[in-house]
Each structure stands twice: as structure tokens, then as C-alpha cells.
Amino acid sequence: MAQINLGRKEVSCKIVYYGPGLSGKTTNLEKVYEKTPEDNKGRMTSIATEGDRTLFFDYMPLDIGTISGMHTKFQLYTVPGQTYYKSTRKLVLQGADGVIFVADSGTDKIEENAQSLADLRDNLAENGLTLEEMPFVIQYNKRDLPDVLDIAILEEKLNEGKVPHFTASAVTGEGVIPTLKGLSRIVLDNLNKTSSQRPARPKPAGAQAAPAQPAKPAPAAQRQAVQPAKTPASQRPAHLAAPAKPALAAKRNVGTPARPAAPPKGVKKPVRPAAGRPPGATARPARSARPVAVPEKKNMTWIYVSAGAAAAALVAALLL
């Protein structure tokens, strides 16, 4: 979601290049980077594998300058196209203000394009959005190759919503900037519309207004220990908030004695109850799992056996 910062007079929008693997998303970004004047771009960052395939995302900040007194920036991201990086794509897609779908025009790629488009819909849905409400354009890339489908066929198969489309050859740079310009305009139009005509914020049933720390949902079956009522971090006094949470740490290590995390250097250790069971306490303390009972029992048995044997020996000696 774009950030409008009236304090710093800045508008910052996030644009994501989406599409199947090897359709040319990173090449698009590289060409935008090449064509952007030095003063208007930051560093291009690629989190890629050794083989130069996108692992997490490629990123470049694009500064288009001051417009109506607002410094306007675009953050351009690509997603990894390979099928098994679906969850990574979902992360990159979070908070996107617009999506450019880079389709491979190859005759044998129509199925991959359709799958990637379905994946985009899924990932948007998981983020609570639909493709219809998202500023969206399609780029039919690799038009320079010999075996490409007609635009009419691609449109019929992929462009269900009849969104604006662009033809491109990212390798040569053709069509790259028009695609970006096309989407940017829609994103900024949408920004203005939603800024000025944003409907009143819905109040979801049961939702608290802007909680500082939302109540944690009951953690799944992994944690079965009963959690004591926890004071939210925001309400805890600062001097108690600094060190690690010993009770929680001990609880997670039920069965193995937990070593409370040492407070960081320079921080006064807060006073807290001793870890063992306090005298007269009925509730089970967090660290009661300390394995002390079993060895004690063994020791007592050994004493009883030894005492019995000694008594028997004494009786035998007396009888003799």
C-alpha cells in the first residue's frame, strides 16, 4: 500500500513485476535501470541464486522527482517466477500498488502464463485482494523471437479483464518503459482517487481499534503448555521489558531445564521470583520440570536396601 508522507512531502508506491519463470521480469528491471538517469535511481539489488535466477526479489528504487510539491518514488520489485517459490511471491506481492504481468509470447508458453496468472490471483486473494481492484497491465514479452503467438490469441487466453497491454522485447529494451509508464499512470490515478474518495474505514466485527499488539491467536498444537496471562509489551514498564522472557523460554523447554537468557551487557538485571517452587506454592512454577525427583528416589531405595542387608547380617551374626 502506497505511503503518503505529508510530513516529508513524499509519495512512495510499490510496483511488482509478476510472471512465469524466464519470462523476462528481471530483464525488464535491468532495462529500466539502464534507461533511468543516475540522479533518479538508487542501487539495483538482486537476491538471486548462483545461477542468476531470482531467489527472493530484484529491487530498484525509482525517483521521478517532485510533482505538485510531493517527492514521488516508485519501488520496483520482481518476483521469482519458478513454480515452487509461490510463498516468496506472496511476500513480495504484499502491499503492492500495481502489478505488471510479464507474459512470455512463445507458442509453447501459454500454459505457463495461464498458471502464473492463476497463481497471481491466488496470492492476491491470500493477501485479501482481487486482481480486478489492483492496478494491472500485461506485457507480452519476447516479441523479437520467431515462434510467438499472435497478440489476439494471447489477449483471448490471458487478458480476461481487458486491461491495458503492451508488446515488448525486454532484451532490446523495446516496450519496457511504455509498460512502466502505463502502469504508473494507473497507480497514481488510483492513489489520487482512493486518497480523496476513500470510503469510511470498515470496522470488522470483533476487531479492536488499532491494537498496539494484537492478541496472539492460540498457537497451534506445537505449544500445549498453558500460557499465563501475558502483559502486552506496550504496557510493560520499560525496565522489565528489556531482557528475554525467562518464563516463556522455560515453558517452551518443558522437560529440559531452561537456562534463562542473560540480560544484555549494561542492562540491570530485573528482580524476579526465584525459579524453583516457592514454599507453600500450589501452582506449578514454570521451571518445575527440573529432573530432581527421580535421582532422589533412587538414592532412598539404595539406603533402604543397604540398611536391610546390614540388619540381616547383624541378626545372622547374633544367631551364630
Added chain:
Amino acid sequence: MSNIEKELVQNRLVFYENDIEKINKVLQAFITLSEAKCAMLIDKEGHMVTNAGQEAQFDTDTISALAAGSFAATKEMAKVLGEDEFSVLFHQGKVDNIQLTLIGDRCLLAVVFDERTTIGMVRLYAKEAATRLMEIFKVVEKREPSADEKLLKDGFSNDAGNKMDDLFGEDA
């Protein structure tokens, strides 16, 4: 996705001058107490809200995007462990270190520091700063813009389009 999460997705944060002044004061106090080099407030989408401390020697936009990405990735790790998310991340370097602290639901405090201070000092004062920042965010998140409020001037997108034409050329 919970109702609260949906609401967060659908509502953008708008920071007014007064908000930024208040946030800057908190960050400045944090820098003085912790002796960190610089502090950046970043939203979870990777946009920087504001910063304080030494003039950054690095690309703050890139750091913001990567910090948000790093946080998002470790959130998935946390989920695997049965946590909602990790509230503090720490990256240690030979000279400079970065600590990321979650602020409420929408923002991160990224602190860059070196050997002039310790992780303990940074963590302690970052906790205090986080509490104060969350108070400010409660107001920012709850605020309802009036129906006729225009944050951006009419023709903003047209002007932006023209600006991009100037930047890349008409036919690019």
C-alpha cells in the same frame, strides 16, 4: 487472513507533518540515549517513513526495502515455529550492525550501530522508543480522513506522467 489484517491491507498509512515531528523527536531521543548511528522508521511494505541520526552513508530506500523483505521472510520462519512473528531481528557485521524492532502492526524500527554502543543498550532503548512510537501510531491508524480531503492535488497523475516522459523521453 483475519479481519484486522484485511483492514490493514486496505488502509494506507498517511503521515502528517505533526506525526513526523513527533516521531522524529522519539527517534532523536533514542539516538542520544543509545548512541546508535542512525535510526529509520520503515513500514512493512519497505517504504521509509522517517529517519534520524547521522546522515546515512548508504541508500536508505534499498535498506528499507531489504529490511522489510528480511522481516517478511523471517515471519514465515516464525510461523513454522508456531510464533506469529519475531519482534526483534539482529544482523551483526564486522563494523556496523542492524537491529530491526517491530513497532505495532505496520512498522519496523531499523537501527544501525557500531562499537560505540552495545546491542544491550540499543535493545533497551529501542523497547522504550517502540512503546512511544506505538502511542503515536494508534492515533495515525485510527484517524479517519474527511470525505472531501485531498491529499494529492488534482492532476497529480497527469503531472507525474509528464515527468516520466521528461525522464525517459516520449518514445522510450
